[in-house]
Amino acid sequence: MAALTRLGLHSPVILAPMAGGISTPALVAAVSEAGGLGSLGAAYLTPQQISAEIAAVRGLTQRPFAVNLFAPHATPQVTPEQIAAAEAELAPLHAALNLAPPKLPAQVQEDFAAQFEVVLQAAPAVFSFAFGRLERGSLEALKARGILTIGTATSLTEAQLLQSDGVDAVVLQGSAAGGHRGGWQRDDLAGTLDLVRAAHQSLSLPIIAAGGLMTAEAVRAALAAGADLVQCGTAFLRAAEAGTSAPYRAALAAAQAGQTTLTRSFSGRLARGLANTVTQELRRPLPYPYQNALTRPLRSAAAANHRAEFLSLWAGENFWQGREASAAELLAELSGGREKA
Numbered sequence: 001m002a003a004l005t006r007l008g009l010h011s012p013v014i015l016a017p018m019a020g021g022i023s024t025p026a027l028v029a030a031v032s033e034a035g036g037l038g039s040l041g042a043a044y045l046t047p048q049q050i051s052a053e054i055a056a057v058r059g060l061t062q063r064p065f066a067v068n069l070f071a072p073h074a075t076p077q078v079t080p081e082q083i084a085a086a087e088a089e090l091a092p093l094h095a096a097l098n099l100a101p102p103k104l105p106a107q108v109q110e111d112f113a114a115q116f117e118v119v120l121q122a123a124p125a126v127f128s129f130a131f132g133r134l135e136r137g138s139l140e141a142l143k144a145r146g147i148l149t150i151g152t153a154t155s156l157t158e159a160q161l162l163q164s165d166g167v168d169a170v171v172l173q174g175s176a177a178g179g180h181r182g183g184w185q186r187d188d189l190a191g192t193l194d195l196v197r198a199a200h201q202s203l204s205l206p207i208i209a210a211g212g213l214m215t216a217e218a219v220r221a222a223l224a225a226g227a228d229l230v231q232c233g234t235a236f237l238r239a240a241e242a243g244t245s246a247p248y249r250a251a252l253a254a255a256q257a258g259q260t261t262l263t264r265s266f267s268g269r270l271a272r273g274l275a276n277t278v279t280q281e282l283r284r285p286l287p288y289p290y291q292n293a294l295t296r297p298l299r300s301a302a303a304a305n306h307r308a309e310f311l312s313l314w315a316g317e318n319f320w321q322g323r324e325a326s327a328a329e330l331l332a333e334l335s336g337g338r339e340k341a
């Protein structure tokens with residue numbers, strides 16, 4: 001915990017990085033200003049946008065914050081037949097929004113090396129990452145600049161690998177978590193508290209619990225199970241400062257408990273969100289990052305046209321416990337009035 005203590009947090013709560021414009025600079029800064037650790041989800045941003053968003057956070061707070069990227073991974077091979085099948089499945093949904101037929105773009109993801117370089121130069125207090133491990137050289141470069149590193153694991157095995165790599169802390173993401181599964185190996189969808197207890201027994205580095213933590217009681221239970229800090233995403237989706245679109249907010253307010261599902265339909269990678277037309281109709285997604293690039297025009301048009309049935313509505317299982325409020329109010333509620341040393 002010694003490494004994290006130097007952040008001087010007053011709350012045990014980390015705002016989860018939420019790529020796709022949810023964790024705006026205003027939200028990140030509001031959480032950090034209120035004593036938590038804000039995280040900028042920068043995975044889908046260009047290097048120029050990352051630089052601008054970090055500057056925007058710094059214009060709003062001098063407190064520490066994290067920047068988050070997806071660890072680099074080999075892109076799988078896809079055949080023209082697979083692409084044609086995925087495009088054909090998506091075509092009726094495009095037609096429903098009067099969009100041109102779907103077409104896989106040439107560039108399917110941002111260049112990690114260029115994104116990483118910008119983060120390194122900007123030197124935020126913390127760099128967090130999901131979907132894999134970092135190369136030794138990248139970890140060394142971060143350490144040389146005094147940037148703390150947080151990896152993401154969905155199993156004890158992954159957490160142990162991250163520990164052996166030398167990260168400063170690890171997020172243990174349980175099955176209730178909203179958004180993408182953050183690991184890279186076999187994922188048994190273990191419960192958050194079970195993962196934390198197992199990690200507390202066998203890891204020596206600080207543990208951050210994530211997945212389904214929406215109340216002060218849940219945060220307290222995670223800390224009691226051995227977590228040093230917690231990371232909450234869904235609890236902040238309806239924060240005033242969040243970039244969550246109006247139809248996304250309305251869908252969260254209207255849905256009932258039990259309506260989340262694990263799906264590959266939007267991105268090709270397993271993620272938890274509210275079930276809708278896309279999760280039901282797209283049965284032959286391309287692997288990540290291809291499907292993510294393929295469905296982007298649909299998602300953008302759906303947000304602009306208030307069509308939640310075509311939007312990725314990432315949400316953790318306990319989304320129904322969320323509410324609209326300022327980030328500072330939500331943070332205070334989750335922290336339960338307790339200060340974290």
Ligand SMILES: Cc1cc2nc3c(=O)[nH]c(=O)nc-3n(C[C@H](O)[C@H](O)[C@H](O)COP(=O)(O)O)c2cc1C
Pocket residue numbers: 016017018019022041042043068129130152173176177178179180182210211212213231232233234235314315316317318
């Ligand atoms: C809308 C949304 C976007 C997310 N994007 C990211 C991301 O960019 N990087 C990341 O490491 N985790 C991301 N996550 C996962 C969170 O880090 C975290 O594991 C999860 O929110 C915890 O579960 P909860 O949503 O029940 O609080 C995202 C989660 C949500 C809900």
